[in-house]
Amino acid sequence: MKKHSLKFWIIFWSASAMFLAGWFLFWQIKNKGFESVVDNLPVDEKWKTLTGLADYLLSDDDKEKTFLVLFQNNMELRPGGGYIGSFGIVRMKNGNISQIEIHDLSNFDARIPDGETPPYPMAETLRIKSWKLRDSNFSPNFPTNAEKAEYFYKLGKGEENFDGIIGITANVLTSFLRATGPIQIEGYPGTYADENAVIALEYQVEKGYYDQGIEKGERKSVMNDLSKEIIGKISDLNTSQKAELMKIILSDLEKKDIQLFFKDSEIQQRVEAVNWSGEVDENWNQDYLMTVDANMGAFKSDYYVKRSFEYFVDLSGENPTAKLKITYQHTAQQKDWMTRDYLTYLRVYTPEGSWMTQSQNTGEMKFGKELGKTYFGSLVKVPIGQTKTVEFTYTLPKDFKDKPYNLKIQKQAGIKDVPIKIEIIDKDGLKNNYDFTMNSDLILNK
Numbered sequence: 001m002k003k004h005s006l007k008f009w010i011i012f013w014s015a016s017a018m019f020l021a022g023w024f025l026f027w028q029i030k031n032k033g034f035e036s037v038v039d040n041l042p043v044d045e046k047w048k049t050l051t052g053l054a055d056y057l058l059s060d061d062d063k064e065k066t067f068l069v070l071f072q073n074n075m076e077l078r079p080g081g082g083y084i085g086s087f088g089i090v091r092m093k094n095g096n097i098s099q100i101e102i103h104d105l106s107n108f109d110a111r112i113p114d115g116e117t118p119p120y121p122m123a124e125t126l127r128i129k130s131w132k133l134r135d136s137n138f139s140p141n142f143p144t145n146a147e148k149a150e151y152f153y154k155l156g157k158g159e160e161n162f163d164g165i166i167g168i169t170a171n172v173l174t175s176f177l178r179a180t181g182p183i184q185i186e187g188y189p190g191t192y193a194d195e196n197a198v199i200a201l202e203y204q205v206e207k208g209y210y211d212q213g214i215e216k217g218e219r220k221s222v223m224n225d226l227s228k229e230i231i232g233k234i235s236d237l238n239t240s241q242k243a244e245l246m247k248i249i250l251s252d253l254e255k256k257d258i259q260l261f262f263k264d265s266e267i268q269q270r271v272e273a274v275n276w277s278g279e280v281d282e283n284w285n286q287d288y289l290m291t292v293d294a295n296m297g298a299f300k301s302d303y304y305v306k307r308s309f310e311y312f313v314d315l316s317g318e319n320p321t322a323k324l325k326i327t328y329q330h331t332a333q334q335k336d337w338m339t340r341d342y343l344t345y346l347r348v349y350t351p352e353g354s355w356m357t358q359s360q361n362t363g364e365m366k367f368g369k370e371l372g373k374t375y376f377g378s379l380v381k382v383p384i385g386q387t388k389t390v391e392f393t394y395t396l397p398k399d400f401k402d403k404p405y406n407l408k409i410q411k412q413a414g415i416k417d418v419p420i421k422i423e424i425i426d427k428d429g430l431k432n433n434y435d436f437t438m439n440s441d442l443i444l445n446k
Contacts, residue, residue: 046250046274053260056267058095065092065163070149072137074169074257074414075300077344079292080137080145080278081169081256081413082302087133087149089160105134111156120366121345121379125296140292140349140412141371142167142278146261164262167278169414171257179245180233199303254440256413275441278413280349282372287313287400290349290410291326296379301339304332305382308419309438313396315405315427320396321357324348327389328382341384347377349410353397360391401427407444 057065069088072081084105091099109132117123118131119138128135133152137145146165153160177183182193237245252258259278262268271277280290289311295302310325326346332339346362354374359365362378369375382388405424422434424446436442 046253049270049274049276050246050250052270053267056262056264057092060094062094064098066090066160067092068146068150068153068160068162068165070137070145070165070167072167072169072414073300074171075303075338076298077293077295077302077412077414078135078137079140079294079347079412080142081167081259082137083295084134084137084149087153105132108156109134109152112152113155116152116155121296125343125345125379137167138294139371140290140347140410141280142256142259142413143261145278163264164260164267166261167259167413169257171255171414171416172252175248175252175257176230176234176245179237179241179248180230183229183233185229255416256411256440259413280371280373280410281408284372284408286351286403287322287396287405287407288349288351288373288410289324289407290373290412291324292347292349292412293415294345294347296343296345298343299338299340301330301332301342302414304339305330305342307415308421310421310423311409312423312425313405313407314425315401316425316429319398320400322350322354322394322396324392324394325389326391327387328380329387330382330384332384335384339384342382344380344382345377346380346390347375348392349373349375350394351397351400354394356392356394358391358393361388362390362392405446407446408441409438409444410441411438 067090069090070084071086071088072078072083073085074082076083078084086102086104087108088103089099089101090097112130112132114130116131118126118128118135122128122131122135122138126135131152133149133156136148136152139145139148145167149165150162177193182191184191234242234245249258253260253274253276256278258276260271260276261278262271268277272279281288291309293302306329308327308329310327312323314321328342328344330342335341347366349371350373352369352372352374356365356367356376359376359378362380364378366377367375368377376392376394378390380388380390405426407422407424409420411418416439418438420436420438422436422444424432424434426432426446432446434444
């Protein structure tokens with residue numbers, strides 16, 4: 001596991017530094033009068049929540065706050081956002097970052113005693129005997145994952161008491177580079193631009209350092225240089241550009257590339273109200289859909305895997321029925337150091353009381369109930385260069401016919417730009433069709 005995790009922690013440092021720099025810049029803008037603008041214009045409640053979070057994180061109250069930051073590499077997708085290759089402990093006091101510690105999980109997990117049985121199908125596919133922090137985000141519900149991560153941290157003799165847990169994906173790095181523009185680092189070849197940055201970093205620490213004559217022990221030095229360049233560029237942005245950067249952070253929160261969990265109940269309620277907590281909506285009592293993938297040893301193949309959904313609902317019969325088609329396209333052309341045939345454990349979350357009647361192109365089915373939902377799951381394999389469509393047909397609760405139809409689809413953290421086609425046949429037999437590109441949770445009120 002050591003080789004597998006070391007090569008990805010570099011991205012965490014850059015993304016964490018940029019995330020914290022973003023909050024700091026927002027605090028600067030507020031102190032220059034931006035808060036009054038936010039409070040007096042008809043702006044979204046999310047801007048005001050962002051202001052409140054900046055106050056909480058960067059307030060001059062002489063109290064130290066400590067946060068656990070999880071880097072979730074969504075090129076190896078997991079239910080909570082991506083494989084956790086490393087974590088950071090960030091201490092903040094009086095508006096300043098007083099300390100940042102970075103921990104590689106291949107080392108930290110060795111401190112966690114064996115004994116926690118991993119959830120299906122980790123033992124069967126990853127050949128691991130015990131569940132640990134690197135695999136802790138196996139729920140689609142971020143508060144569950146945050147609590148589990150802290151639990152494993154304590155098992156590993158971690159001594160910090162956290163005020164909050166923050167999850168970020170590698171997409172955050174891409175977002176910040178959209179704001180700063182391309183970056184070149186002295187002493188390193190190439191350019192780090194928004195869409196190629198993650199792959200460029202992966203290659204640098206896996207292959208490039210050797211070709212450049214850099215010692216293996218120094219291969220991660222590019223991280224410090226990249227972080228300094230990015231933060232320097234962010235600091236040079238003017239006020240309007242910094243405001244645009246905050247819009248990017250808002251977008252990352254909407255997309256669940258940043259997920260927040262705070263121990264302060266008032267702050268957490270504000271986060272939940274604007275849907276930044278990464279929670280599964282357990283209280284939604286109408287039609288519901290969430291698909292959740294877990295990369296099971298397919299390296300970083302999610303970088304190449306494209307998804308699309310088709311969802312059909314028929315309310316005209318005696319029992320309301322649904323059919324879901326999920327198409328996976330593996331766009332890689334050959335196996336290499338970061339990709340192979342794709343293997344995912346797919347779970348589909350549906351309204352409680354749903355009953356699956358048929359599936360196609362799936363393996364052995366698993367069924368369960370959690371988070372107020374019924375789910376069914378299966379391992380799905382997609383060879384390199386191929387496309388596979390899996391289908392599920394199931395009945396919905398009977399009372400869906402007796403009330404107005406509403407649908408909520410929740411997005412898994414770490415995926416983006418997912419095309420969705422929806423067809424609804426109402427109880428009178430009339431068809432309604434919708435097309436979306438999903439980048440956040442959505443509600444369809446028919």
